[in-house]
Amino acid sequence: MQQNPSSEPIVSLRDVQKSFGPLRVLDGVSFAVQRGEVLALIGRSGSGKSTALRCIDRFEKVDGGEIVVCGHRVDRPDVDLRALRQDVGIVFQSYNLFPHLTIEQNITLAPCAVKGMATAQARDLARKVLAQVGLEEKLHAYPEQLSGGQQQRAAIARSLAMQPKVMLFDEITSALDPELTSEVLKVIEQLAADGMTMVMVTHEMGFAKGIADRIVFMHRGKVHETGPASILTSPTTPELTQFVGTGNLKS
């Protein structure tokens, strides 16, 4: 199930269809993410970018098309969800740390419960991933004692502790002010430098331009334009021109 020749993409979507009632959210979406690649999904609100991301981790079931993630056929009803989610890490806009657990317990929960890791080993791991996001001193704090940026970094650490093969970021800085945003983005930059495969839905165009290997611009449920980060400065379609021209392109 897990054998994955390096030539094969880690994530691939082919002609994916998805409707919420009469509303067609994804209308034949196709893209692929190679190992070590950083892909930014951009587009207006309602363009389907978040839905596309959630389909990868099967938080939404697709109506048609094919999704393969780390060898798992995500579009099939019999996909092993727990195996899929051990290979895929996801971080949300609202952090979603568990408020009744300390940061350490938030991080060790899944490695212990899912992978059967010993407590001592999981604690070492918690220290390691917290160091990665610069939060070692918050090991024993509760989420409510942390700022938004710290909570989001802790959420990233929690996801990293499962050692995913690909990480999904769903507008993870949208709830943060610019200063806190930049501390979270620094963590992402470091992950990219370490070679983590990432798919991110983002409104931070300047950041997408700086870090993404490839941009997928979505418009009305379709992949409207795709290419290297340079398409943000020289878009070929009028829709992307308008999108980047409406003040979205910072820095």
Place this chain on the structure above:
Amino acid sequence: MGGHLNINHLMFLGQGALWTIGLSVIALIGGGIVGFVIALARISPLKSVRIASAVYVQLIQGTPLLVILFLGYFGFAAIGLKVSPLAAAGASLTLYVAAYLGEIWRGCIESVPKPQWEAAEGLALSRTQRMMKVILPQAIRIATPPTVGFMVQIIKNTSLASVVGFVELMRSGQIVNNSLFEPFAIYAIIAVTYFAMCYPLSLFSQRLEKRVGRGRSNLAPA
């Protein structure tokens, strides 16, 4: 007949009060266990389980407790089982309490924000692990004040068990009154005794509610 209220009468009432507490505890434990199952069944992924538990809750909530007590007492007899008033009252109250606690707790479980479920799912936790390690610990905090508040209802409602001959506080008051004929004095004593049992719980529930309110306002924005 006649005579005056004396220490023996008060001892008898005290014994009745202890049985009221005993029956309340039985109803709370029995109803709590069955109610927990009901709460989980109400949010089961299986539609048939959800419907069956909803029907149960509607049936019990739409039936007076007095009728449930009679049905319990005579129902056992009808199927050939001879049971004590305590067993009949305990079983009836368990069924009654389970329906209400089940609904209260379902609401508490569902009031844990949905993103908490998704975050736990994203970490590959199984449904049972998500429930036990992520959702229930948060739901219990939310559920404590209304549950303590409902215990007041349980204590007062055990007085209905007097109709099937179970000698709790209410029934012992009736018995004492049958020999003394001082209904106002005796029922006043009984009222004060119920109040003394219920009021501390009400206060406790209110205090818990304030504390949970404070805790929740500190939660991360969702």
